[in-house]
Amino acid sequence: MTSTSPDELRVLRDATCPACGLLCDDIRLSCSGDRIIAADRACDRGRSWFLGDHRASDLPPASVDGDAAPVASALDRAASILVAAKAPVIAGLTSATIESQSLAALLADRLGATISPDHAPEALPRILAMQRAGAVLASFGEVIHRARVILLWGVDPDRSHPRFRERLIDRPGRFVPEGRAGRTVLVVDQGASACRGWADGAIAVSEGRHTEAIQALRAAVRGVAADPLRLERQSGTPRDLWHSWADLLKAAPYGAIVFGTELAREGAAAMETLMRLLDDLNTITRCVGVPLAGPGNPSGAEAVLTGRLGAPVSVDLAGGTARYRPSDAEPWTRVRSGEADAVLVVGDLPDDLAADRPESVPLIVVGPRATARAAPGVVAIATATPGIDHGGTFSRSDEVSLPLRPAIAPDRPPAREVLASLLDRCETLRAERSLPSLPPSAGAHDAG
Template identity: 45%
Template sequence: MSMPQEPSLATSTPPDRTVADATCTACGCLCDDLIVKTEGGRIIEAVNACEIGRRWYFADHAHEGLPAATIEGRPVEPTVALDRAAEILGQARAPIVLGLTRTTTETVATALAIADRIGAVVDPDTSDGDRARLLATQRVGRVSATLGEVKNRADVVLFWGVDPVVTHPRHWERYSVEPHGRFVPDGRAGRTIVVVNASRTATAERADQFVPVAPEAQLAVLTTLRALLRGASPDPGRVERTTGLDLKTLRGLIDRLKAAKYGAWFYDARLGSGSGGAARIEAALALVRDLNSFTRFVILGLGGPGNPAGAEAALTWQTGSPSSVSLTRGSPRTMPGVTSAEALLAGGRADAALIVAEGELQELSEAARAHLERIPRIVIGPKATAPGSAATVGLDAATYGIDAGGTVMRSDGVVLPLRPPLNPSTPTDREWLQALETRIHSHVS
């Protein structure tokens, strides 16, 4: 397959238009029912968007005044920047590919092709919560479903340690609580909503039951619930000391979950953050699995903004593992805690980085971020060439869902198309990567 030698840099100002069924990537809901209107090359309206979505659409996505490419902050011709990036990656002995969660799945696949060619480590999941989630899922498995199935069937919904009314505003109305489903025709009136959290949240205020659980007691609560589900009779005093809840409350909670015709449990990566995170997620996954001996119950993550599920899926399709994959030996291998971005950077073992669409790099430890700042970095993404950028080589790219198309994956595995309302005025990140791959091929051949 031939690759472009250099991406196109300019397009004309698009006509005013209205784009129906646009997909918003501002939060994990990935709402795909938006109507986005443009005027004079600017977005002026985003019908159906929540406040988070409106902030995303109305943010400054313009590229006027920004150079297409920079080296050490100095504007250069794109060909010069691409050659320098190819030289850095081609000569690197321990390169690493980061970011990938704020772009399209097609872009991730192109970045993986480069990683394979240069023998890099690829890790889109840089938070300890995400690593814990993946490890727990690999050990225990996960009883899952699509959000459409939850909408149509769930009569009991549990939000564990999350506050979707604030973080995922349309989750409540589109997927989990308010929608009228095929087997829940009364919508909210036909559902029981339970919230488990450390404090009373906005979601808890709207729920039917709130159970306060301190962060340090979550594992004890989860294991006690599982024991009660299996018919155990634990000592009431010991239960209260370890969980902070009386045995009657926990029995009532497990009875409510067992009584569901169809239950849905929602959580996020914070359950896996900190010490013992993988054990907490594993306990939740195992509890939901055991609930299926009594009824139908599923567990889903709320999902982060962008396309983290798509990045993990593309990596799994091509390497067999969703994160921390090393391609240094010509075949993929993964060793959690050894081939992760955090371990490689904190240990000073990476000598060059390709960062695509940034992602959640702030989740890296201080030591890892410090080393990342010391090594050459090729950054491809929106505003990568803005003043103050610390990129060794910066390549300004169009924004996915705004002026770049492709597909993304919702946290439940459903693939959604992006329908950008604006035409790109700068190359997409995928076009930059394709041009970079061509040059790397010539450097390493």
């Protein structure tokens, strides 16, 4: 950033936008004073995020039980709650940096807590499918430079990831110098995707029928004979069309199947069938899967929990041993069932989840605008906003990590500093109360 006086225009080049899983890192931000006033190259979604009011100067830096409080007092109260808890849970994480997520994992390990990111319910079908069937995945760069056929299955990137076409399809690659002209783009949706307007072919599949549709394409790829009437009835598409698509995928030197949450809503069976389709294609040619994540840093959360604690979601650390429990260790499930007796949210807290908390369960929120949640039973500590006034690292949908470059000076501490202080207070308090220390789980002691 150029060096100027605070009131003059400042320009930050190559900023990273966390408004969707693409993490576009070519944004040019113009800043004046403590505000971002322009975000060139950003899509409408990105501009709305960058130009929003992130300062929250009307909110206190911390609050306890609905009243403004010094940060130190809020940290002491939060530590007291967590150390006294028998079954604490740690949630949020998807809008936090990898550095903050790592400290949250370490804190969960020291407390014997359950930890999982808030996107776990929608991510779990994909995770379970990949654990059962494996996955052939690739980076965006691989797709840009090699993919000749791109199949969008259950995603509408024009709406969810607005610069997808510009960055992955229209862009020339090393082995696809023609860019869009050198690629065939196919779409499977419910019949109303915006990207149908520029795709080379589209098939409409009704909700709940994606598994059958993928099986139909698998049969065509494998050359399995199928009853045409039965196949059309099950998949909603004539057999000849599936065969023509199978021929395109098999003939391509490199293909990519892009998928997202619509397919995940059908459950792990649909996801696993897609992974098996990729296996079939890779016996003939090269074809990869490309999941598209939502905004923020959900991919980073999965990577951190896997690396630190051994599983990407729903890790239960009670007793000092990390256990992967996808069926019953999602934090908000435990809150609703009455099993959890304290909640720590790192990052943003959605309104619907906030409403799920029983009044008897204390809530600690560490994140931007956290003190907007001031209420009885709530300890809140406001932090800087990643990508606005705080740096750190986010992970793209393809698990490539990118640095965040803050555009304005912070007026709140970063979440990683707050979590580090909270961890220190918790360990000090345990020692003062002569509470036994939990043995660290493998990897968790490296966090931070």
